[in-house]
Amino acid sequence: MLTSFRWLQELCPIDADVHEVAHRITQAGLEVEAIEEKGANLSGVVVAEVRTRAPHPKRDKLTLVTVFDGEAEHEVVCGAPNVPEPGGRVLFARPGAILPNGTTIEPRRVGGVESSGMICSEAELEVGADAEGIFIVDAENEALPGADVADALDLHDFVLDIGLTPNRPDCLGHVGIAREIGILFGKRCEPRKAAGPRRTFAAGASFQADQPTTDLVKLWDGQSELVDASALSSISVEIADGDRCPRYGAALVSGVQVGPSPFWLRYRLHNLGLRTLSNVVDATNLILLEWGHPIHGFDLHRLRGAKVVVRLAKDGETMATLDGIEREFTADDLLICDGRGPVAVAGVMGGSDSEIRDDTKDILIECAYFDPRSIRRTSRRLGLQTDSSHRFERGVDPEAVPRVMASAASLIAELGEGASATTAIDRVAIAHSPKSIAFRPARAARLLGTEIEAEDSQRILEAVGCRLVDETGKVFTFEAPSWRPDLGREVDLIEEVARVRGYDEIPTAVPRVRPSESGTPEVLRFISALRTAAVTTGLYEAVNYAFLSVEDLQKARVSTEVVSLANPLSEERSAMRTSLLPGLAGAATRAQRHGATEVQLFELARTFHPSDDPLPREDTALAILLAGNRSGWIGDEQPFEFYDGKGVLEAILDRVIGQRPDFTQGEVPAFMHPKRSAIVSLAGRAVGFVGEIHPDVGDALELHGRVVYAEIDVALLHAISEELGTPQGHLLPKFPAVTRDIAMLVREEFTAGEIATALSEASGGLAESVRLFDLYRGDQIPEGHRSLAFRMTYRDPESTLTDKRVDKAHAKVAELARDRFQATIR
Amino acid sequence: MAEPDAVQTFEDGLADIRGAYEQALRDAADEPELRLVNGRYVGPQGELTKLLKLMPKLPGDRRRELGQRANALKQEIQSTFDAVLDSIHRHARDAELTGLPLDVTLPGRWPMPGRLHPITRIRNEVLEILVSLGFDVADGPEVELYENCFDKLGFPPDHPATDEHDTFFIEGGPSSGRHSVLLRTQTSTIQIREMSLRQPPLAIVSPGAVYRRDDDTTHSPMFFQLEGFLVDTDVTFAELKGVLTLFLRRLFDEHVAVRFRASYFPFVEPGGEVDMSCVFCRAWEGDKERTAACRVCKGNGWMEILGCGMIHPVVFENVGYDAEKYTGFAFGMGLDRIAMLKYGIPNIKLLYDNDVRFLSQF
């Protein structure tokens, strides 16, 4: 909220400067996000008197003006249509002055005439929005030519931008912030009652007989000129739904002249970010900014049937709001109606039929308290958030209704040169009852970790507006002030005490954390280890958005049974991913587009799948994507293929689990290459897959070359890892091993893995390991065959092997190779 | 049967070899040549080997003596061979030791590791500190029930406190409101989940992805938070200050000043925000000019870093804890923001582009 420091000082005069005030209120929870000085950037702009005025010799729309700036006369060419008669005063930027937008005023020729300086509009000086004509100094202003504009127009101020938290509706007006400053600086600063207007009238005749006289409230005690307003039509107020509208006040102002506001008012509103419209509308805005309590002005003569009814809408009922849009309501929307139909959306926006117009003379000022939730729902439903709804949905002060009405009626009457009724309607459907809250100083000490004297707490709470209603033993009972809907229980009062004293006053204690028995779930450590292992193997970690488009999923041929967002930001991010492939592929495509030759990515994140439970299933997956080349040493790059993916998985699992997985031909997902992929399993259970993605999918994803992809189910992997347990140590072999090689020519359909397993089995338990060390295709190898060479390591753990035993075993191995695989031993 | 010529042949052979081998070996230019020459004498087809094959044809009375001479010659050849080989090696080593150095600027030959994403990296750093202080790590779902994200955390119904949480709702159920399913907007949901499962004492931290419908230059619709909380009997605000001060000093710099100011989050009270000295201009060093010119803290020397407070009794009531018996504190921080501050990342969008040129910087 934008706040005028000048205004705050008027409401709560204290010595501290703007920076100290900003610091203190920030510490107390009213965060000042910016401070902007006003009236400080206008040096060289002064009040000047018009001495002569003549048409420009060549240009129709220009005027030659001579002004006196207190020191000298200047001839200026002016394009504005409203140059005053000689004697009138204007704002003059002397040559050399710098305007707020950064332009330096320099003498220049306009249509052959030398123009020295510039006569300014309020928009050019950024003191208002009017850019139509030049600013003309008010006759009542006594500033002499040469007076600095900031002094002459009283522009000096600081605007504080305060980021208010939603629990503090009391600070949505200057009165509330001033009260807060008073609390923090130890100065009592209660809202002042408005002085009455100069002219009033007796309103009795204007309130119908059926309005109970108990609803009438006297607005002022003071003296004023009583005028006759007996011709004013009468009015009554009826609240049909007291829960939604506990209180509704209506004041009358008669005989106003709608017209422009005085400069001080326009300037204040301009600085605080509001447009100025007319004196009456500006006055309602000023009251809003002063009290934080929205009011609404109706043209009294446009209220039909002489009454105001506050009721719920009927489903489908319609009304055009001030912004010209026809709105349709539901039975959950509260409306302000006249004798015939709706005239305003309660607390949100007025209707266009009853709004204040230039010819409005008599005004009904509404000042009410509405149920915050009701206003919020309506405002949300209509998508209509206004300064008014913003305050009502946070909760205005129900007890402020008479005061705010008095201020509003007085201000409008004064600005519009009308008269205000001395009494107003103040209909209370449900009276505000203050909340009683117990406060135990001992509890405060226990929560804050510091003792606070009971008297100090009491003093602070009373300054905040709480009223001590009972003190029994060590329990104090306070009533919360009506403007603090956020104070409802003990801890709220403890916070007030802590906040007003300042959190700095609370000591800093050595933390005391009792360790838990369960500790961190093992799976989280496991996930962390997987990430580290993946990085160690050379992969870069990616973090993608968890939402994408269904089309992305389709292109990648992954599951399109998705968890969808009801309100996505865009179609591109409307479905939760079912696989990590599209995200990684997107990153790889972008990388290839900017010329990356090697892409080695992994992501460890969740995928989302619809389920019958209230919440979808979230699976954690480890995905790896390799595209382009594996970098070798100087010109030794090779395109990634299946075996790179396999190797990376082996390296990761070996590191994390201490074991390499098995790779077998099997059913892989449709987006994988049917012939160049494998199922990855561990301890006999499939935990994922690895391979090259289907070339058609690669095309659809706009990826070049072979792309290797692997995906592992992390929860399953972890479960198996738990079963496998911690690696156990073994003694080293006592007896030496003997190695023998066997090379063979076999048909391609036999896998190296199955041959190796068979060779090992054939050794009669003597082979400790079988390792493929050579693979050859080509010259001298028949079509459909390949040459494989295995190194067999034989060892007997119990004795030294004799050549004879090894020869025998190796012969059996060769025999098996010939028999089972029709191998030609070489 | 002995052949008289055989003796002559044998003796001539020995003499020939003896006369030639030494020079031949010494003339060899390098090891392969040396081995070739050596093979010519003692290899399987070598001259001396051939002579030795004549042994059975020698007459019995000369066989022993000639055999000894042949073996002696073989040993002489061997030792000459060894000496020449040694000299060749020595020569080569001398050449390497005194010649042109290697081009050490050629690339190294070992696969390089990759890099952790900066979010993971900062998460590890943060967790390391908090775990060492005694906190356990926990985890929760990213798709959540409305009540866990808002109601049970004390967000009043229809209250503007939810305005900062512009929420993605999941299709299928109610598309907003109390019975809906949503993408969690904060990791504070973990408070409800963990407290519903366990009894105090609890000291938990939980990092994770959260989602809000904001997408502009400073907001990403998905980002990462870390929630921490401690529940026990007599946990105080003073301890909250202690933990967070320690945490920030360990994470950033032991000299940073930390200040707590009042703020509002529905699930804590008293609630606060924590500012620390700007780490960009190192405000604690007191260089006023540098701080005045700092774009990050806009010259005021402070930066907002996390939100915190004492867990609101309404949260305890909602999970069935005795709110009189237990107190606790909670804090939350944006891991993206901390990563950006700590690693000087200028734009949040870089975190989710997964451009290797960016990822390789960490």
Ligand SMILES: [Zn+2]
């Ligand atoms: Zn800084």
